[in-house]
Amino acid sequence: MREDDAIFQRGSTVFTPALHIYYPFAIAKGAGTAVFSTDGRRYLDFTSGLAVLNLGHNHPRVMEAVRNQLDDYVHTGGIYYSETTVAAAEELLSVTPQGLDMLFFGNSGAEAVEGALKVARYTSGRQAIVSCSGAFHGRTLGALSVTTSSSAYRRRYHPLLPSVYQVSYPACFNCPCGLTPDACGTKCLEEVSRLFERQVPPDEVCAIIIEPFLGEGGYYPAPKKYLQGLRAICDEYGILLIFDEVQSGVGRTGHWFCCEHAGVVPDILTVAKAIASGFPLSAVVGSRAVMQKWDQGAHGTTFGGNPVACAAARATLQAIREEGLLEASVAAGARALNFLQGLASQNPCIGEVRGMGCMIGVEFVDAAGEADGRLCSSLIEQCLAKGLITIGCGLKRNVIRFLPPLNVTGEEMEEALDIFATAFTEVK
Numbered sequence: 275m276r277e278d279d280a281i282f283q284r285g286s287t288v289f290t291p292a293l294h295i296y297y298p299f300a301i302a303k304g305a306g307t308a309v310f311s312t313d314g315r316r317y318l319d320f321t322s323g324l325a326v327l328n329l330g331h332n333h334p335r336v337m338e339a340v341r342n343q344l345d346d347y348v349h350t351g352g353i354y355y356s357e358t359t360v361a362a363a364e365e366l367l368s369v370t371p372q373g374l375d376m377l378f379f380g381n382s383g384a385e386a387v388e389g390a391l392k393v394a395r396y397t398s399g400r401q402a403i404v405s406c407s408g409a410f411h412g413r414t415l416g417a418l419s420v421t422t423s424s425s426a427y428r429r430r431y432h433p434l435l436p437s438v439y440q441v442s443y444p445a446c447f448n449c450p451c452g453l454t455p456d457a458c459g460t461k462c463l464e465e466v467s468r469l470f471e472r473q474v475p476p477d478e479v480c481a482i483i484i485e486p487f488l489g490e491g492g493y494y495p496a497p498k499k500y501l502q503g504l505r506a507i508c509d510e511y512g513i514l515l516i517f518d519e520v521q522s523g524v525g526r527t528g529h530w531f532c533c534e535h536a537g538v539v540p541d542i543l544t545v546a547k548a549i550a551s552g553f554p555l556s557a558v559v560g561s562r563a564v565m566q567k568w569d570q571g572a573h574g575t576t577f578g579g580n581p582v583a584c585a586a587a588r589a590t591l592q593a594i595r596e597e598g599l600l601e602a603s604v605a606a607g608a609r610a611l612n613f614l615q616g617l618a619s620q621n622p623c624i625g626e627v628r629g630m631g632c633m634i635g636v637e638f639v640d641a642a643g644e645a646d647g648r649l650c651s652s653l654i655e656q657c658l659a660k661g662l663i664t665i666g667c668g669l670k671r672n673v674i675r676f677l678p679p680l681n682v683t684g685e686e687m688e689e690a691l692d693i694f695a696t697a698f699t700e701v702k
């Protein structure tokens with residue numbers, strides 16, 4: 275039996291089927307963009323471990339920082355202070371948008387979303403929360419209550435949090451108002467006003483939560499005007515604006531945070547995934563005005579701000595800055611976007627290629643313009659067989675996420691695009 279198969283079989287004996295592992299091979303080693311399987315195959319990881327490894331696998335600087343930390347101590351449990359944890363917080367706050375200057379460390383994206391919702395309710399004294407249909411904010415019960423990217427994630431978990439309302443996400447390619455971007459004028463923002471008129475008065479709403487770049491729900495960047503409009507609505511009614519940048523943050527879109535493209539600063543920002551290059555760490559970041567009202571003991575954690583993860587986070591942020599990876603990711607992403615848009619222009623089954631920096635979605639449609647999940651999954655399989663790892667997203671799984679590390683080399687990018695184009699020709 276292949277070693278990969280043996281691991282797969284042992285895994286399916288010990289893990290509940292609720293745990294979904296995308297592909298049936300096991301990693302033996304990771305190095306930069308490359309992953310080597312236990313069967314000795316080399317793959318290009320264009321998932322970056324689900325938008326986590328923005329520096330690729332095992333970046334030497336991160337590994338060194340972690341090793342150094344291991345020699346001193348690995349845990350505080352919130353019993354005493356750690357210089358490493360404080361330094362990581364300072365480093366993170368030096369790259370978050372201006373005005374966001376306090377944080378709470380947790381371990382995962384969902385935990386950061388829980389924290390964001392809790393701080394919004396706690397500090398405002400209001401209960402209602404507005405999220406976007408199609409959003410993914412995590413699997414814990416609070417985060418799941420604002421997640422509607424698929425009813426499969428919510429099946430048999432009801433009742434979820436009450437007083438949660440949804441408005442459409444401004445997914446322009448599949449415009450919720452049936453308009454085209456040039457004729458739109460952010461009509462979908464009117465849904466928020468209608469919600470306030472008919473379902474919940476705005477003075478009962480504590481927060482509006484949105485991914486500025488919809489991730490799991492289909493890889494749609496929200497138009498700048500929409501985010502600016504939401505900011506204005508929140509300001510008018512004293513509602514806290516939460517940006518969930520668990521997937522789009524830490525340089526993924528070519529800025530430290532995606533919201534910078536729109537010049538909009540939220541009141542609360544959630545950060546996780548790429549913050550510590552694979553070590554579990556997340557943060558709820560907020561304005562001092564809000565975070566100071568979150569009284570002592572109103573939230574807590576045992577592992578949040580773990581010193582080893584924080585050493586990795588500090589090294590990650592420093593490497594992105596000092597190695598010029600925001601600029602590098604813009605160049606790498608532009609090459610991919612250009613190539614894929616070229617492919618789309620000759621192939622109507624590629625409905626749209628969109629994105630910023632190294633966060634790119636390729637949407638597949640059938641002859642009627644409807645989501646084509648079958649073509650998309652065949653292409654993902656074919657790419658995998660040729661050594662390129664990608665994953666899909668969207669309700670109908672008809673969008674491929676192109677997520678290379680920010681420091682992907684030119685040769686690796688060309689190799690990946692070549693595999694993608696060949697696989698596409700074979701399956702289309």
Ligand SMILES: Cc1ncc(COP(=O)(O)O)c(C=O)c1O
Nearest residue numbers: 382383384410411412489520521
């Ligand atoms: C935007 C967003 N928020 C929250 C989460 C949940 O993060 P985690 O899986 O670390 O709990 C994810 C995960 O994909 C995400 O993409």
